[in-house]
Amino acid sequence: MHTLLPFLLAMIAAIVLLQMFAVKLKVAYPILLVVAGLLVSFVPGLPVVKINPDLIFFIFLPPLLFEASWTISFKEMRKWYRIITSFAFLVVFFTALSVAVVANHFIPGFTIALGFLLGGIVSPPDAVSTAAITKFVKIPRSTSAVLEGESLLNDASSLIIFRFALVAVGTGQFIWQDAAVSFLWMVIGGAGIGLLLAWLFVQAHKKLPTDASSDIALTLIEPYFMYWIAEQLHSSGVLAVVAGGLYMSSKRLIFLNSSSRIRGYSVWESFVFILNGIVFLIIGLELPEIVQGIRSKGIPLNTAIGYGVLVTVVLIIARMISSYAALIATLIFRRRAIPHVTNWKRRYLMPLLLGWTGMRGVVSLAAALSIPVTLDDGSLFPHRDLILFITFVAILLTLLVQGLTLPFIIKRTRLFDGIFNEAEEEETRRKMKHGLKQHVYEVLKSRYESDLNGHAGIEKILRQWEERAKVADDSWMNEKTKLIFVELLESQRRYLTELNKDPAVDEEIIRQQLYQIDLEEERLKII
Structure with missing residues (x-):
């Protein structure tokens, strides 16, 4: 041994x-x-x-x-x-x-x-x-x-x-x-x-x-x-x-x-x-x-x-x-x-x-x-x-x-010359991310419309998904905001799962985005 x-x-x-x-x-x-x-x-x-x-x-x-x-x-x-x-x-x-x-x-x-x-x-x-x-x-x-x-x-x-x-x-x-x-x-x-x-x-x-x-x-x-x-x-x-x-x-x-x-x-x-x-x-x-x-x-x-x-x-x-x-x-x-x-x-x-x-x-x-x-x-x-x-x-x-x-x-x-269209793949990613953004916005409007006005945390979330801006200060992320954010992430997973049923969508792109969502949820846990 x-x-x-x-x-x-x-x-x-x-x-x-x-x-x-x-x-x-x-x-x-x-x-x-x-x-x-x-x-x-x-x-x-x-x-x-x-x-x-x-x-x-x-x-x-x-x-x-x-x-x-x-x-x-x-x-x-x-x-x-x-x-x-x-x-x-x-x-x-x-x-x-x-x-x-x-x-x-x-x-x-x-x-x-x-x-x-x-x-x-x-x-x-x-x-x-x-x-x-x-x-x-x-x-x-x-x-x-x-x-x-x-x-x-x-x-x-x-x-x-x-x-x-x-x-x-x-x-x-x-x-x-x-x-x-x-x-x-x-x-x-x-x-x-x-x-x-x-x-x-x-x-x-x-x-x-x-x-x-x-x-x-x-x-x-x-x-x-x-x-x-x-x-x-x-x-x-x-x-x-x-x-x-x-x-x-x-x-x-x-x-x-x-x-x-x-x-x-x-x-x-x-x-x-x-x-x-x-x-x-x-x-x-x-x-x-x-x-x-x-x-x-x-x-x-x-x-x-x-x-x-x-x-x-x-x-x-x-x-x-x-x-x-x-x-x-x-x-x-x-x-x-x-x-x-x-x-x-x-x-x-x-x-x-x-x-x-x-x-x-x-x-x-x-x-x-x-x-x-x-x-x-x-x-x-x-x-x-x-x-x-x-x-x-x-x-x-x-x-x-x-x-x-x-x-x-x-x-x-040159068997696969011309078969790869990077612009088309990038367009697929862009449409998927745009769809996610619209989905999150609709979820916020439908479930938390009464809380949107005057609540700094929820307004920050909404602006984040609308503008994709990086927030330097995480002090706005209180427990209630975290719960809402996690719910939005879970909603995105459901959206991507449904989107994956489309035969035209590459599942690898879906999995990459799901991995990014997992990383975002992990980041929330250390804020």
């Missing part, structure tokens, strides 16, 4: 330094972390970092999925649900099937079940890698919503494939009827359990005398409860966390106060950053042990690298085919669903972009490491080390090749 703890602290320090270096180089930090972990792994004398395979999912996945479900725009998910669900389920299954067929044909000793196991591991793209890479280029909100929504659901679909394949490898048989019933329970039961627990958690936050610290502490353990209970009931813990997180995110204004929301945002951002950083470092640190494992099985390193490259190529091609197949199907069957686009290049190169965003990462590593060392009968799990090595190669190649070239492709093709 005394030797491992300094190493873990050094890992966190390295993550922070590498992230700052990545920002300076304008490179996605997961790429630097994987490369750094790979280089550090060859330093002699370092302790071996090992995580219990049974706990790998439980430690990392619940908080990562929970945080992602809070940051995604549910409105955008509803808008693009067809393409999101097709990528999250159909594309993942097609990718896993492609990997299974190729692995069965080209890798000696690989059965179809082992192929599906490998396919389930490497089929889901990593949201963290994609988000970290696309932050250096500007992409439309619709595209980022598709990528974020896909990443939330494809983890569940790929892990379901992984679980069924694991059973098939262990038992040597696959019963379709049982698998279908189990699949339905995992999907429907997982989502239902997550929603039920999320509702209970919301009620607990509302009725218990919590403060910001206790609210944040509860949100840190809630995804673990959702995941664990769903898994104990043999359902999908991933879907439980995603469904529960989406529900709680939609109710955040109801059960969390401004202090909990502001402080919780910072806590969760740091917590998830450290978790992601540790996983990407572990990806690199695990390589020497994985290489030793395949060599102990008599597999030449060059041969194993060739298998990894082959599977990676299959992943890229399968995603490309799926992207263009989705476009063709939409053009044939639902042409009216495609918005009118005068730029043909944008229409026909967009599937190329979606196909090239298939970087692998956290989920693939977690799934690979969770493969048991032995089967139920005590025999060694077949080709476990080779599967781990192929997974590592797929993660490394997709991060380096696709990750480093994606920003260049977007800039070179």
Whole structure:
């Protein structure tokens, strides 16, 4: 413990330094972390970092999925649900099937079940890698919503494939009827359990005398409860966390106060950053042990690298085919669903972009490491080390090749030139703020008209919203005025919630304004 703890602290320090270096180089930090972990792994004398395979999912996945479900725009998910669900389920299954067929044909000793196991591991793209890479280029909100929504659901679909394949490898048989019933329970039961627990958690936050610290502490353990209970009931813990997180995110204004929301945002951002950083470092640190494992099985390193490259190529091609197949199907069957686009290049190169965003990462590593060392009968799990090595190669190649070239492709093709209208976005913000101002003025006139004249505090509030003037002296803010001001802030939140129902309004702009309102309410507490 005394030797491992300094190493873990050094890992966190390295993550922070590498992230700052990545920002300076304008490179996605997961790429630097994987490369750094790979280089550090060859330093002699370092302790071996090992995580219990049974706990790998439980430690990392619940908080990562929970945080992602809070940051995604549910409105955008509803808008693009067809393409999101097709990528999250159909594309993942097609990718896993492609990997299974190729692995069965080209890798000696690989059965179809082992192929599906490998396919389930490497089929889901990593949201963290994609988000970290696309932050250096500007992409439309619709595209980022598709990528974020896909990443939330494809983890569940790929892990379901992984679980069924694991059973098939262990038992040597696959019963379709049982698998279908189990699949339905995992999907429907997982989502239902997550929603039920999320509702209970919301009620607990509302009725218990919590403060910001206790609210944040509860949100840190809630995804673990959702995941664990769903898994104990043999359902999908991933879907439980995603469904529960989406529900709680939609109710955040109801059960969390401004202090909990502001402080919780910072806590969760740091917590998830450290978790992601540790996983990407572990990806690199695990390589020497994985290489030793395949060599102990008599597999030449060059041969194993060739298998990894082959599977990676299959992943890229399968995603490309799926992207263009989705476009063709939409053009044939639902042409009216495609918005009118005068730029043909944008229409026909967009599937190329979606196909090239298939970087692998956290989920693939977690799934690979969770493969048991032995089967139920005590025999060694077949080709476990080779599967781990192929997974590592797929993660490394997709991060380096696709990750480093994606920003260049977007800039070179000028795919989104002319699609961003900063003047239009600024006009949306101006209209929203003007609407807020009018709303506040109407609330004041309707509820406090009799108090407007002669009350210095209320007149100050009215002038503030009418003129947006900064008041140097806060002595006018007495307790009654504070209550009125807080009521006006809450009224603004309701106004913005209603405004967010307009499909033309970007939810990100709404969330930014809600954050400003939370900050204003916090400022009132220290006056």
